[in-house]
Amino acid sequence: MYSIISNNQANTLPNLFGAQSNARKVLRKSFIDQHTISGPIVFHGVGVHSGKAVCMIVHPAPVDHGIIFERTDIEDQPNRIKASWQMVTDTNMCTTISNSSGISVATVEHILAALYGTGVTNVLITIDGPEVPIMDGCSKAFCEGLQETSLIKQPKNRHQLKIQSTVRVENENGWAQLSPHDGNLFSVQFTPTDRYEGLTGEQHVQFSIEDDFHSIISSARTFGFYEDAQKLWAAGLAKGASLDNTVVIHKGAVMNEGGLRYSDELVRHKLLDAIGDMALAEYVLIGHYEACNPGHTLNYQLLKKYFETITLS
Numbered sequence: 001m002y003s004i005i006s007n008n009q010a011n012t013l014p015n016l017f018g019a020q021s022n023a024r025k026v027l028r029k030s031f032i033d034q035h036t037i038s039g040p041i042v043f044h045g046v047g048v049h050s051g052k053a054v055c056m057i058v059h060p061a062p063v064d065h066g067i068i069f070e071r072t073d074i075e076d077q078p079n080r081i082k083a084s085w086q087m088v089t090d091t092n093m094c095t096t097i098s099n100s101s102g103i104s105v106a107t108v109e110h111i112l113a114a115l116y117g118t119g120v121t122n123v124l125i126t127i128d129g130p131e132v133p134i135m136d137g138c139s140k141a142f143c144e145g146l147q148e149t150s151l152i153k154q155p156k157n158r159h160q161l162k163i164q165s166t167v168r169v170e171n172e173n174g175w176a177q178l179s180p181h182d183g184n185l186f187s188v189q190f191t192p193t194d195r196y197e198g199l200t201g202e203q204h205v206q207f208s209i210e211d212d213f214h215s216i217i218s219s220a221r222t223f224g225f226y227e228d229a230q231k232l233w234a235a236g237l238a239k240g241a242s243l244d245n246t247v248v249i250h251k252g253a254v255m256n257e258g259g260l261r262y263s264d265e266l267v268r269h270k271l272l273d274a275i276g277d278m279a280l281a282e283y284v285l286i287g288h289y290e291a292c293n294p295g296h297t298l299n300y301q302l303l304k305k306y307f308e309t310i311t312l313s
């Protein structure tokens, strides 16, 4: 569900961006330098909340641009929204960011995880609706699209922040913290409640940013309960949710044909979401993200608390 726009941009980009090499091997690694992509990538899908078709195009962008969304269906108001924790306006069920005019984009976490996991720092993402397409409920399609293009190394280092002391947030479901560590490490624990009826025991996953995001994490889908989906549909919500983009659990069993993609797919998706949400820091955080049963709200609260404790130079 993605396509590469073939044009002459790939030939002109090295001059535009001062790029040096577009070797594909830098796709997963090299978190030292800033990177963009060699040409636009188009994704077609539906919004999980609206159920409406949406077209999203990821475009190359210059050094220090960061990740910015642009709502092309909005023409009479400022339509750009920076992918930053400071723009987060809703964390219920997904992460939504909004600009000062109230123009928003929802469900940004899976494309942000794909970009972070593949080392892409600078892109403009145009989108003709209020939601990033859900694709198959994870970052797989986005990573595949990114792998079909080339990364362009840009002549400036990524911005990094070293975690100096532990910052922790908690809620009734779990906790999340950032602590000092010599690297960029994520550790997530998932503790199923009684609602899972023995589907799984406790799950743990650990991921270093030097690991292969595409093969280890990107295919882990979002998940939920059949009964909750029925209530959401009755309320006119989650219109785009289906077995094609959600692992649906009913009476302790997975309803999807083919079952789970990984035996620990649930905790891997929690980690995928955490990477996407932490990308909203706009920095590579040199430290250890650890969490038990995290969600978008905890992740946002963690970033907010962290940035409140430091002084940026």
Ligand SMILES: [Zn+2]
Pocket: 109, 110, 222, 269, 273
């Ligand atoms: Zn998710």
